[in-house]
Amino acid sequence: MLMEKAKTGMTPMKEDYLKIIFELGGATDKVSNKQIAISLNIAAGSVTEMIGKMAEEGYVIHEPYAGITLTQRGIDAAVVLVRNHRLWETFLVKRLGYPLPDLDVEAEKLEHVTSERLANALDDALGHPTHCPHGGIIPDRTGHYDEETHLILNDVADGETVTVSRFIDNHDLLTYLGDIKLDIGDQLTVKKHDPFEGPVLVENLTDKQNLTIGYKAAHYIFVE
Template identity: 55%
Template sequence: MWIRGERMTPKKEDYLKIIFELGGMKKKVSNKQISIGLNVAAASVSEMVNKLVKEGLADHTPYAGISLTKKGVKVAEDLIRTHRLWETFLVEKLGYELFEVHDDAEVLEHVASDKLIDKLYDFLEEPKECPHGGVIPSKDGSYEEESHTTLSEIEPGQIVEVDRFIDNHELLTYINDIHLSLGDKVKVVDKAPFDGPISLIMVQTGETTTIGYNAAHYIFVK
């Protein structure tokens, strides 16, 4: 992929995408959130954040976090649109499981022209969301704002609906293993101290399950 005539590394693209997914268009995202989301060391995050700031793609406030600039948002939207369209195609048309799509979608997004992506968008009948619940910008760049409330923020006794998952292979594999799906309604029963697991009741079935502390920060609810 590219920034309208400029070359961009896949690693840099991944950072822009994760910052976007975590809500960095409108709020500050912490280095820790990025580190966990991309499975990279904290030092690597700091190094890349500095590069993004120097290139005018992001703003960084010490101890507060990083957000995307107007230029960064535009680039991230283009990247997100391309990646999520390929994920949608792989799941809906080729029968991929959700946790399988990321790597192949990553390859496909780097070889697709704007014309091909527009054709793919039409072929898929203008989808608004990808298989893990993330928005897909339209041809004119419009889209509804995503939920940025995480399961980790919900207090015991509250009932919420699972709205989307971060596009992370390990997380999506974990979600598949515990049989959690978009649209599931869950009641938070207990939050163990010292970053322990969160206990849930599946409202539709009455079954109980637990979600790891880190994973709960990448499951968005409404």
């Protein structure tokens, strides 16, 4: 059984850190302060301070100049949060017809008050979905999940072709991706990375159009 959602001393901000570290691959790989700062849209100094607190509390291991990984305690907590969040996102789309960009704000509120019993009831009612609407894997009620790609578009070399697999559920990002008509499953060939944190130029082979994707947005798009 997954542990109950309530966790002593776990604030919503710390929960956001756990989720993003997990989403960036911190259960198995090292995640940098910069990745977290870009993904949460906060200053790097704030990340350093929070990571220090979370290391003291046993949720992460921080190796200076190497990166951050989740401890088993951190993984267990992150899995519950991610499961609750993504189940609610799926419910909001499938049952209530919410548009993709509006999911995160609502799911963020709901995940913090979701018991294990409620999460399991949602899972049953939805037919045990394996992925949320923006492509993220939903852990099952035992905490099992298949490993998902942690390769971001910004790290793909020029000339390589990849498939879009998921997005970070950020309102501004999802609105932006809707505007440029980039979808999960699209095949992209990376043409060029502009220097000095400039945009990534890609050809969308699925829609047969060229796209210019901003530096920050390219950190929110996972590919394989």
